[in-house]
Amino acid sequence: MKTFQFKPKLVDTLRNYTRSDFSTDLMAGIIVGIVALPLAIAFGIASGVSPEKGIITAIVAGFIISLLGGSKVQIGGPTGAFIVIIYGIIQQYGLEGLMIATLMAGILLIILGVFRLGTIIKFIPYPIIIGFTSGIALTIFTTQIADVFGLQFGGEKVPGDFIGKWILYARHFDTVNWWNVAVSIASILIIALTPKFSKKIPGSLVAIILVTVAVYLMKMYGGVTSIDTIGDRFSIQSQLPEATVPSLDWEAVKNLFPVAITIAVLGAIESLLSATVADGVIGDHHDSNTELVAQGIANIISPIFGGIPATGAIARTMTNINNGGRSPIAGIVHAIVLLLILIFLMPLAKFIPMACLAGVLVVVSYNMSGWRVFKGLLKNPKSDVTVLLITFFLTVIFDLTVAIEVGLVIACVSFMKRVMETTQISVITDEIDPNKESDVETHEEHLVIPEGVEVYEINGPYFFGIATKFEEIMARLGDRPQIRIIRMRKVPFIDSTGIHNLTTLCEMSQKENIHIILSGVNPQVHAVLERSGFYTLLGKENICSNINEALDVARKELGVS
Known part of the structure; x- marks a missing residue:
């Protein structure tokens, strides 16, 4: 990192x-x-x-x-x-x-x-x-x-x-000050129309200058004193x-x-x-x-x-x-x-009307919406x-x-939901087509899986959501093969729940005399499993670089050629 x-x-x-x-x-x-x-x-x-x-x-x-x-x-x-x-x-x-x-x-x-x-x-x-x-x-x-x-x-x-x-607002709407309404509307219109005349000068600044001058003149010479300014507050x-x-x-x-x-x-x-x-x-x-x-x-x-x-x-x-x-x-x-x-x-700034600033913020909220x-x-x-x-x-x-x-x-x-949806788990019990696989080394038309062996393919991250999904698939199958090969060539990372899931699977399988073999573990996942002590339970001889090696280990375990 x-x-x-x-x-x-x-x-x-x-x-x-x-x-x-x-x-x-x-x-x-x-x-x-x-x-x-x-x-x-x-x-x-x-x-x-x-x-x-x-x-x-x-x-x-x-x-x-x-x-x-x-x-x-x-x-x-x-x-x-x-x-x-x-x-x-x-x-x-x-x-x-x-x-x-x-x-x-x-x-x-x-x-x-x-x-x-x-x-x-x-x-x-x-x-x-x-x-x-x-x-x-x-x-x-x-x-x-x-x-x-x-x-x-x-x-x-x-x-x-x-x-x-x-x-x-609804309870006090009868207290509307129409001078404030006029100031706010004028400010909004000035801001909206300024870009038609000038792209450089901001409409909000033009509105504040023009409206502030107009309100000041109305207060001084028109007797309009009901428009609050910044200085009033x-x-x-x-x-x-x-x-x-x-x-x-x-x-x-x-x-x-x-x-x-x-x-x-x-x-x-x-x-x-x-x-x-x-x-x-x-x-x-x-x-x-x-x-x-x-x-x-x-x-x-x-x-x-x-x-x-x-x-x-x-x-x-x-x-x-x-x-x-x-x-x-x-x-x-x-x-x-x-x-x-x-x-x-x-x-x-004390002469700026509050209604003018409100108009500026109405435009800001509209643009922001x-x-x-x-x-x-x-x-x-x-x-x-x-x-x-x-x-x-x-x-x-x-x-x-x-x-x-x-x-x-x-x-x-x-x-997490989308990651779970992209991670797929499949079960293979008969044969593997080498034309569709990247880690198969064989000149045969198909790679045959010996009887008593099941191959599980995990395609995607192996984290807590997928760990549970894996358990559910195994429980649903309900069978007891002699050997389970778990292909992890397409697993980019594994978390602590995934490690716990694999550990539990190995412990339960050992009690049922089912042999577990991992295939195609990438270096990053391999390092995580090694640090966690998982290999002590499984044995390094059961960690294979590809499916051919895994099937060879399985055949030796079964005593078949």
């Missing part, structure tokens, strides 16, 4: 870096920084923290992910996927609980990378990923309804669950906070560990998906394990400076690529641009549809922690 090597893409990039490359990356980084600004503010507020915390996350985590990551063009920062999780943690454990959970998630991500599990994460079934993202999108949309319609709840606390929110600090480390206690760690796993798994999935999509566009190959370690470091340092969980952001990464970014320098520039905005322009893909997956086999719907409804009705835990279990069970 290869050992982990930490190789940030920045190191390779700088070897042949030119002034022309820097000019391109500089422009891409500036544009991405501007694109990230409204999203960072919106994600911060929607997550239940102050707006500057979203920007701090984009600065700190974005800088580290570009500096140390395994992708040339990945842009890191807060994403919509974490909104639901962060909001739930703050409601239950407060900001300190969020800090502890994020730190633990960072450590878990580093462990995933160091143990080279980055490639495994990419094998999570597609229906589970779509179920997560579609469920998260619907949940984000639900959290924005109050600001879109300007609903007033009279001091009543908004429930954390999906159904509870909609019940509350938050006090904004235009500086990086001092580093603080939370006090850890075992009870907090134990309670927050499942949530930390959720953050780590979701962050790993989203960042590696983003990096994979980027590879396809720029024709590169990212290092999954280095990327996970960088994501882990970012999620350890970000909360120390007041940030929230971060991961690779597909939309911002694609913006980087589309504007010419081809190295981690562009991501570093994006973080510096955001830092300058935080220090010099952040006080202006992938409803066309979701609809297409419903035409797939029933097993995939079941997995998709279970993951989706668990994400929406319960929470993402439950959905990810169940989704990963479903993924494992689905994988």
